[in-house]
Amino acid sequence: MLEIKNLHVKLEEEDKVILKGVDLTVETGKVHAIMGPNGSGKSTLSYVLSGRDGYEVTEGSATLDGAELLEMEPEERASAGLFLAFQYPVEIPGVGNMTFLRTAVNAQRKARGEEELSAGEFLKVVRQKAATLKIDADMLKRPVNVGFSGGEKKRNEILQMAMLEPKMCILDETDSGLDVDAMRLVADGVNALRDAGRSFLVITHYQRLLDHIKPDVVHIMADGRIIKTGGPELALEVEKNGYAEILAEHGIEGVL
Amino acid sequence: MTAVEKQSPIEARLAALDLPKGGAFGAAREAALARFTAMGLPGRRDEYWRWTDPASLNAPTPVVAKSFDSSDEAPVFNTIDRLKLVFVDGVFDAAASDAPELAGVEITRLAEAADIHWATGLYGSLEAAGQSPVARPFAALNTAAATDGVLIRVTGRAARPVSLIYVHKSEASDPILHHVVKLEPGAELTLLENGPAGARFNKVLEVDVAEGARFHHVRMQGRDHERRAITHIFARVGEGALFKSFTLTANGVLTRNEVVIDITGDDAMAHVAGAALGDGATGAFTHDDTVFVTHGAERGESRQVFKKVLKHGAVGTFQGKILVKPGAQKTDGYQISQSLLLDDDSQFLAKPELEIYADDVKCSHGSTTGAIDDTALFYLRSRGVPMDEAVALMVISFLADAIEEIEDETIKAEVLDRLEAWLARHRG
Numbered sequence: 222m223l224e225i226k227n228l229h230v231k232l233e234e235e236d237k238v239i240l241k242g243v244d245l246t247v248e249t250g251k252v253h254a255i256m257g258p259n260g261s262g263k264s265t266l267s268y269v270l271s272g273r274d275g276y277e278v279t280e281g282s283a284t285l286d287g288a289e290l291l292e293m294e295p296e297e298r299a300s301a302g303l304f305l306a307f308q309y310p311v312e313i314p315g316v317g318n319m320t321f322l323r324t325a326v327n328a329q330r331k332a333r334g335e336e337e338l339s340a341g342e343f344l345k346v347v348r349q350k351a352a353t354l355k356i357d358a359d360m361l362k363r364p365v366n367v368g369f370s371g372g373e374k375k376r377n378e379i380l381q382m383a384m385l386e387p388k389m390c391i392l393d394e395t396d397s398g399l400d401v402d403a404m405r406l407v408a409d410g411v412n413a414l415r416d417a418g419r420s421f422l423v424i425t426h427y428q429r430l431l432d433h434i435k436p437d438v439v440h441i442m443a444d445g446r447i448i449k450t451g452g453p454e455l456a457l458e459v460e461k462n463g464y465a466e467i468l469a470e471h472g473i474e475g476v477l
Numbered sequence: 478m479t480a481v482e483k484q485s486p487i488e489a490r491l492a493a494l495d496l497p498k499g500g501a502f503g504a505a506r507e508a509a510l511a512r513f514t515a516m517g518l519p520g521r522r523d524e525y526w527r528w529t530d531p532a533s534l535n536a537p538t539p540v541v542a543k544s545f546d547s548s549d550e551a552p553v554f555n556t557i558d559r560l561k562l563v564f565v566d567g568v569f570d571a572a573a574s575d576a577p578e579l580a581g582v583e584i585t586r587l588a589e590a591a592d593i594h595w596a597t598g599l600y601g602s603l604e605a606a607g608q609s610p611v612a613r614p615f616a617a618l619n620t621a622a623a624t625d626g627v628l629i630r631v632t633g634r635a636a637r638p639v640s641l642i643y644v645h646k647s648e649a650s651d652p653i654l655h656h657v658v659k660l661e662p663g664a665e666l667t668l669l670e671n672g673p674a675g676a677r678f679n680k681v682l683e684v685d686v687a688e689g690a691r692f693h694h695v696r697m698q699g700r701d702h703e704r705r706a707i708t709h710i711f712a713r714v715g716e717g718a719l720f721k722s723f724t725l726t727a728n729g730v731l732t733r734n735e736v737v738i739d740i741t742g743d744d745a746m747a748h749v750a751g752a753a754l755g756d757g758a759t760g761a762f763t764h765d766d767t768v769f770v771t772h773g774a775e776r777g778e779s780r781q782v783f784k785k786v787l788k789h790g791a792v793g794t795f796q797g798k799i800l801v802k803p804g805a806q807k808t809d810g811y812q813i814s815q816s817l818l819l820d821d822d823s824q825f826l827a828k829p830e831l832e833i834y835a836d837d838v839k840c841s842h843g844s845t846t847g848a849i850d851d852t853a854l855f856y857l858r859s860r861g862v863p864m865d866e867a868v869a870l871m872v873i874s875f876l877a878d879a880i881e882e883i884e885d886e887t888i889k890a891e892v893l894d895r896l897e898a899w900l901a902r903h904r905g
Contacts, residue, residue, distance in 0.1 A: 271859050274851060299861035311856040315877020316870050321857075329861035364877075370820065381860060 228281035241445035257442035300332035302388030313365035370405030379410035396430040408433030428460035493537035505601035509620035539677030542703035559640040567652020581633025586625035603711035607737035623655030631664040640665035643674035650675035660690035673701030699727035702760040716742025750882035762791040787823035812842035814827030
């Protein structure tokens with residue numbers, strides 16, 4: 222279970238407050254979605270949770286199954302079960318995708334005191350998981366994300382998720398830059414990972430991704446806070462009417 | 478009053494040497510000595526020595542350097558089936574070497590060459606040609622004073638690489654080695670070099686690659702932290718021929734690798750690459766790549782790919798030039814020099830140069846220096862890869878273009894292993 226309490230965050234380098242008291246609980250096994258206009262703080266929330274530099278937490282906490290995430294290094298958060306699917310997956314020339322995956326899997330196993338996977342075992346698992354995501358042998362061999370199309374990059378993120386088997390997955394605008402078919406493939410990959418022991422936080426601008434990854438709970442974020450929470454119908458309402466009405470209800474202006 | 482006659486630095490340098498005389502290379506040595514004397518010792522005022530202090534190379538005797546404890550590290554190139562030639566403190570060690578017999582390859586020890594030898598006209602000739610327009614006094618000194626080395630003539634496709642292994646035993650050894658490799662038309666050879674050669678090391682490798690011949694060179698300079706080395710490669714690349722050289726350098730107080738390539742035949746290809754790793758925390762580190770590629774024929778392709786990873790006060794220098802002579806049309810020249818600075822204490826100096834006298838050519842050069850990309854580092858860490866390992870992966874990523882220049886997969890794997898081992902030892 223991910224519990225975020227009264228989270229306040231500012232940029233480290235400047236006096237700009239981005240998160241102004243986020244309260245959010247994602248129960249184990251549930252899929253939560255966060256929607257919101259540009260600049261509402263959605264991506265910042267995902268970066269702060271996963272430990273990216275450049276942000277300063279001034280107040281509040283974020284725990285995963287009781288463990289305080291905000292005190293951990295990014296790699297410790299990952300080993301604790303947190304995974305962030307990047308909006309813009311990073312290209313790493315010269316490092317094979319397979320090498321990268323194996324390094325990550327074994328680093329996490331080592332950190333948790335588990336035995337590392339042998340090359341043979343790893344290969345078996347990765348091939349099987351890659352096949353369901355239509356990731357071919359060539360994509361596994363190529364350098365991480367180098368020369369990958371937008372859809373391939375996102376599928377590669379889901380493959381990493383499948384290999385690392387996290388407890389809490391954050392998907393940061395995973396639908397951005399994807400056509401319908403690519404989005405469906407990615408959504409299928411995510412849905413295959415839905416599990417009673419795994420939670421998801423799906424960050425998106427658009428309702429369309431939520432047609433494929435059906436959320437249990439939908440939150441609307443604006444001006445650094447969760448301003449409204451509801452069921453899947455809330456996403457449909459946003460799709461139909463836009464954010465203006467909800468924002469006005471909360472007296473938030475000028476964010477759009 | 479008695480006048481004390483004072484030796485000049487160059488006299489002092491020469492007085493410390495026992496110059497070989499006569500034999501197959503007597504005339505070449507005499508000419509080289511004259512060249513050296515005319516050029517004099519280099520100093521910081523010389524354009525190409527502004528960034529690297531040659532004082533310790535100029536001195537009559539070397540700074541004493543601890544010999545390398547071989548139990549420190551796994552042997553290099555051990556997975557490669559190769560013909561080993563071993564030099565201990567600059568002296569060929571027949572007992573430690575393989576019998577110099579390889580089909581299509583003729584191997585002679587420099588010190589034992591007959592008075593008339595196939596290398597007679599070649600020894601020192603590429604070095605002499607490479608003295609213009611930039612003087613390379615240590616190379617001339619080498620030709621004059623080299624006491625040992627190997628002369629390799631390749632007439633066919635060598636079945637195994639020839640591997641030169643240097644061993645440093647005496648703390649004050651000051652070897653001067655000169656190797657000559659001649660590839661006859663269509664011949665092919667891979668030459669490997671590794672090992673600490675001495676406290677101070679002056680080495681020249683002259684390579685004549687005839688029409689359609691292919692030469693691959695992979696060198697690992699490492700292990701010895703107190704090394705001071707000046708090395709030169711002079712290559713002549715003929716029509717349709719291939720010259721490829723890669724060097725991995727780790728450690729070393731002072732290492733200057735000069736490469737001078739003359740493309741003399743049409744449709745020839747010359748690639749020279751280097752990856753250097755310096756950590757000032759384990760001893761001073763200065764590394765200097767000075768490269769000069771001349772295109773003197775049509776449709777030549779040259780690539781210079783030099784990468785340096787520097788931390789804790791390490792200093793890296795790159796001076797690279799592409800010269801396209803009149804008439805060398807359709808030349809494709811490329812040069813990139815990059816450094817990855819792992820902290821704020823290290824320094825990278827670069828002087829990329831292009832000089833083009835033909836109008837239908839494609840030449841480009843670039844030089845960058847920077848830190849590890851934060852976003853990429855975060856990406857790796859967010860997957861659970863610890864900081865140290867993430868940095869190591871980013872270093873390998875940074876060096877990839879240079880390492881890719883090694884064609885043989887087994888040799889490439891050896892280089893990567895060595896690189897990873899170094900990174901594991903130099904974390905933080």
